[in-house]
Amino acid sequence: MLHCRFSAYCVVADESAGRQVPIAFLERVKDDLVSKYGASDKAGTNAAASSLNKEFGFLLLVGESFPIRRALATHKNASSLLHTSIHCMSQVEPPNHGSLTLSSVGFQGEVDKPINKGGKSSSKVKPLLGSSPGSLKSKGIGKPIASSEKKKAFGIVERKKQQIEAAPFAAKSFSELGLPLVLIERLEKEGFSVPTEVQSTAVPTILQNHDVIIQSYTGSGKTLAYLLPILSSIGPLMNKVSKSASGGDSGGKMGIEAVVVAPSRELGMQIEEALKKNKPAIVVGTPGRIAELSAAGKLRTHGCRYLVLDEVDELLSFNFWEDMHRILEHVGRRSGADPDPNVKRTERQLIMVSATVPFSVVRAARSWGCDPLLVQAKKVIPLDTVSPSAPINLSRPSVGSTPDPTKPSQASVESLPPALKHYYCVARLQHKVDTMRKCIHALDAKVVIAFMNNTKQLKDVVFKEACGMKAAELHGDLGKLARSSTLKKFKNGEVRVLVTNELSARGLDVAECDLVVNLDLPTDSTHYAHRAGRTGRLGRDGTVLTICEESEVFIVKKMEKQLGVTVAFCDFVEGKMLVNQEEKALSTSRK
Numbered sequence: 380m381l382h383c384r385f386s387a388y389c390v391v392a393d394e395s396a397g398r399q400v401p402i403a404f405l406e407r408v409k410d411d412l413v414s415k416y417g418a419s420d421k422a423g424t425n426a427a428a429s430s431l432n433k434e435f436g437f438l439l440l441v442g443e444s445f446p447i448r449r450a451l452a453t454h455k456n457a458s459s460l461l462h463t464s465i466h467c468m469s470q471v472e473p474p475n476h477g478s479l480t481l482s483s484v485g486f487q488g489e490v491d492k493p494i495n496k497g498g499k500s501s502s503k504v505k506p507l508l509g510s511s512p513g514s515l516k517s518k519g520i521g522k523p524i525a526s527s528e529k530k531k532a533f534g535i536v537e538r539k540k541q542q543i544e545a546a547p548f549a550a551k552s553f554s555e556l557g558l559p560l561v562l563i564e565r566l567e568k569e570g571f572s573v574p575t576e577v578q579s580t581a582v583p584t585i586l587q588n589h590d591v592i593i594q595s596y597t598g599s600g601k602t603l604a605y606l607l608p609i610l611s612s613i614g615p616l617m618n619k620v621s622k623s624a625s626g627g628d629s630g631g632k633m634g635i636e637a638v639v640v641a642p643s644r645e646l647g648m649q650i651e652e653a654l655k656k657n658k659p660a661i662v663v664g665t666p667g668r669i670a671e672l673s674a675a676g677k678l679r680t681h682g683c684r685y686l687v688l689d690e691v692d693e694l695l696s697f698n699f700w701e702d703m704h705r706i707l708e709h710v711g712r713r714s715g716a717d718p719d720p721n722v723k724r725t726e727r728q729l730i731m732v733s734a735t736v737p738f739s740v741v742r743a744a745r746s747w748g749c750d751p752l753l754v755q756a757k758k759v760i761p762l763d764t765v766s767p768s769a770p771i772n773l774s775r776p777s778v779g780s781t782p783d784p785t786k787p788s789q790a791s792v793e794s795l796p797p798a799l800k801h802y803y804c805v806a807r808l809q810h811k812v813d814t815m816r817k818c819i820h821a822l823d824a825k826v827v828i829a830f831m832n833n834t835k836q837l838k839d840v841v842f843k844e845a846c847g848m849k850a851a852e853l854h855g856d857l858g859k860l861a862r863s864s865t866l867k868k869f870k871n872g873e874v875r876v877l878v879t880n881e882l883s884a885r886g887l888d889v890a891e892c893d894l895v896v897n898l899d900l901p902t903d904s905t906h907y908a909h910r911a912g913r914t915g916r917l918g919r920d921g922t923v924l925t926i927c928e929e930s931e932v933f934i935v936k937k938m939e940k941q942l943g944v945t946v947a948f949c950d951f952v953e954g955k956m957l958v959n960q961e962e963k964a965l966s967t968s969r970k
């Protein structure tokens with residue numbers, strides 16, 4: 380019964396992650412375990428399932444049988460990988476059962492050799508930062524870097540003001556990125572064969588131990604961009620380079636090695652008990668929950684090697700400051716900081732992630748990280764070269780700088796999926812829902828997310844089913860079970876229109892979503908970008924319609940400028956969407 384040991388590999392304490400694990404899936408896990416290991420283990424499986432069921436915030440699975448897909452499942456985007464993994468699991472027996480498990484990747488045995496990391500097999504790996512390998516090597520890029528001193532020795536600091544424009548680096552397969560073979564094979568088996576652009580750039584950079592900000596448009600695959608290098612460097616896949624980079628044994632074998640912080644509502648669930656019994660390698664949590672557990676001494680993160688701040692611009696908001704401060708102080712040791720002889724700490728690697736990176740994030744990365752790099756789809760830039768007057772994307776215009784409306788801002792290019800189409804139309808408050816209905820019919824949209832600001836009004840919209848089609852509400856007032864069941868219905872097509880609020884603006888990944896409607900205006904262009912980014916994910920087509928009142932048109936125009944996109948006026952007549960070409964032309968000529 381080796382494979383029934385429920386040793387923890389990963390704890391999810393994050394609502395957004397939990398949302399992605401529907402109850403039916405948990406039931407399947409339970410059934411799967413029972414049928415696989417027999418009645419004698421039912422108690423064990425029930426225990427596991429019930430901890431899963433606890434608000435989905437749980438999940439401690441499973442030392443031997445589940446770990447990597449669990450780890451992948453710790454975050455929103457890995458849910459598809461996770462679902463298919465379950466199928467594989469029931470087909471073959473571990474340890475050679477084909478699914479990605481600790482034992483299958485050599486947790487207790489030999490570790491698969493990574494393709495990169497300076498080993499002989501690294502010849503396949505492309506250089507990281509464009510141009511020729513030789514020139515990069517001479518600059519110290521492309522080599523593993525173990526510590527801040529080494530980073531400096533390699534000349535990164537010396538290149539302070541120099542912007543490195545990477546040649547387009549679009550790997551055609553994951554094997555070009557320096558990941559362990561077993562992970563690549565598993566990814567390919569699950570249908571992930573070509574890395575996205577940001578993954579192509581971020582994975583090798585993180586594998587080389589740089590502190591980074593990953594900035595790329597919504598739906599471009601940022602989650603795997605940081606998860607893959609972490610997964611390949613912890614537990615069974617930890618290789619010599621990682622070990623030396625972390626200064627040897629990272630403060631306790633199989634202790635917490637990565638903390639992923641994401642800004643969503645805290646879970647009400649209790650995970651202390653689980654943490655006591657188990658020793659997770661990856662912890663995903665909200666700032667409040669992680670800080671609370673850390674302060675109570677229930678989450679020991681001094682030996683942690685990775686600190687990921689997902690949706691970092693949100694995490695920097697005032698609400699989170701106190702908790703974030705604690706996390707930054709207690710998760711590993713800041714690279715280059717003087718080690719405190721009283722506390723054995725591991726040097727940590729800081730990874731910040733968002734589609735929207737205002738300059739405050741750059742500032743924060745500079746003070747919390749060590750020579751951080753900005754990683755975007757096709758380039759890697761030392762952060763020192765980014766100035767407030769040259770925002771890297773959607774940052775609000777800095778004080779004293781006047782945006783030039785004749786020039787397209789970088790915002791659209793870097794924060795919003797390029798294929799998105801943006802429209803607005805004017806309607807009175809009481810006609811907004813009807814306008815949305817017309818739009819859905821005109822575009823024949825199948826999977827629609829409608830954003831509102833006020834929960835009560837949101838409920839009214841759904842209650843009246845005024846849009847004449849199956850709608851459901853999703854907001855923080857609902858219990859977590861209700862939320863997950865709504866999401867499940869939305870994902871499987873039972874619900875066509877999901878009426879929601881800011882809760883869903885970040886992170887919600889429903890690939891098929893083809894229309895986003897702003898029934899209420901977002902508070903600013905950053906919020907617009909995250910809402911809009913729920914559609915057009917990973918290169919798919921998507922449309923965003925903002926329905927505003929006459930008095931609000933100027934706000935749409937302002938956001939249009941800030942975002943650097945065309946938001947064309949449209950109307951709905953006789954079942955068709957009419958776009959004001961004149962305005963569109965005007966708008967385009969402005970860009």
Ligand SMILES: Nc1ncnc2c1ncn2[C@@H]1O[C@H](COP(=O)(O)OP(=O)(O)OP(=O)(O)O)[C@@H](O)[C@H]1O
Binds near residue numbers: 595598734885916
């Ligand atoms: N290489 C890949 N091949 C195929 N699908 C991928 C790949 N990488 C990621 N995906 C899928 O693309 C979707 C979007 O990924 P993800 O949620 O990480 O985007 P994101 O950039 O973090 O978006 P957001 O900024 O909105 O959070 C997910 O469903 C994910 O599983």
